[in-house]
Amino acid sequence: MKRLLTAAFAVISMTASAGAADIPIKFTLDWKIQGVHSWFYLAKEKGYFAAEGLDVTIDQGEGSAATVTRIMSGAYDAGFGDMNAIIQNAATNPDEAPVMVYQIYNQPPFAVLTKAGGKVESLSGLEGLKVGGPAGSASTKLFPALAEAAGFDAAKVEIINVAPNLQEQMLIQDQVDASLVFNVTSYLNILGQNMDPDEDFKWFPYGEAGLDIYSNGVMVSPKLLNDHPDAVKGLVSAIAKAMADVIANPAEGIDIIVKTEPLSNGALEMKRMEFALNNLIYSDETKANGIGTVDPERLTRSIAVIQKLYDLPNAPEASAVFDDAFLPATQ
Incomplete structure (x- = not known):
């Protein structure tokens, strides 16, 4: 976790920006409340949004x-939400498509999952096999590009x-030879x-x-961006700022998740958060450039992949x- 802390603080300015005053912002998550959302709730709990003159309401996705x-x-x-969905909409509806302003998942969370000791030793070994994937999911849609x-x-x-909700079970029961998964979710499902x-x-x-x-990051509407x-x-x-706090003290992040959603399993959400930090x-790239930014050349290549696929x-x-x-300004 030490190197994560170093990388995070490399891009974080602890000085509040001026100019925003009591502006309401409705913020949607990508899914139900999980450990990977801890920094959003912590920013609200610790008054970081309020210090910026923002009244932020957070809803599940x-x-x-x-x-x-x-x-x-x-x-x-x-x-x-997902950068690749922004790319699709920017190509067809550029005036209304959101804009990413803080890239959190530097690596895509999609993976092919197989059983250890099974039929698949490499991705080419999938040829001739049955692979489970939810229709419409990004992991399934991106499979041809993979x-x-x-x-x-x-x-x-x-x-x-x-x-x-049956992906891991079907794999375990040998109903499929592999599954196309969202790794940060499947990891916890297996546990x-x-x-x-x-x-x-x-x-x-x-x-x-x-x-x-x-993949996922913080995006805003063109209206909020312009106005x-x-x-x-x-x-x-x-x-x-809240991400830096969570990286420095992960338990603080999990505490706010359990407080917000009492049915959460704190131990499992800690594992989810740690998995996301270390794998996504x-x-x-984040070690070199900091959390939140992107490599423009890599993003251009990503756009070309999404354009061809869709x-x-x-x-x-x-x-x-x-x-x-x-x-935020670098220190």
């Missing part, structure tokens, strides 16, 4: 892509539509079944296989989907 839809509908001003990046034929893989996700399973992360895309840029800066500053948030009419410029103007 319905999926990473749904965050974009909620913001575009006008129901929310900001949220935690195959191209990893050098195997996706057409030779039989994709079985499975319910998200919940009293199995060891590291010893009993093999993980093939999409990012390590060459699918070089970004209240100081509020956007304050929002990012408060979240970054912290990377060579047959988008154009490739948005990197500056149209990510704005680094609101990042």
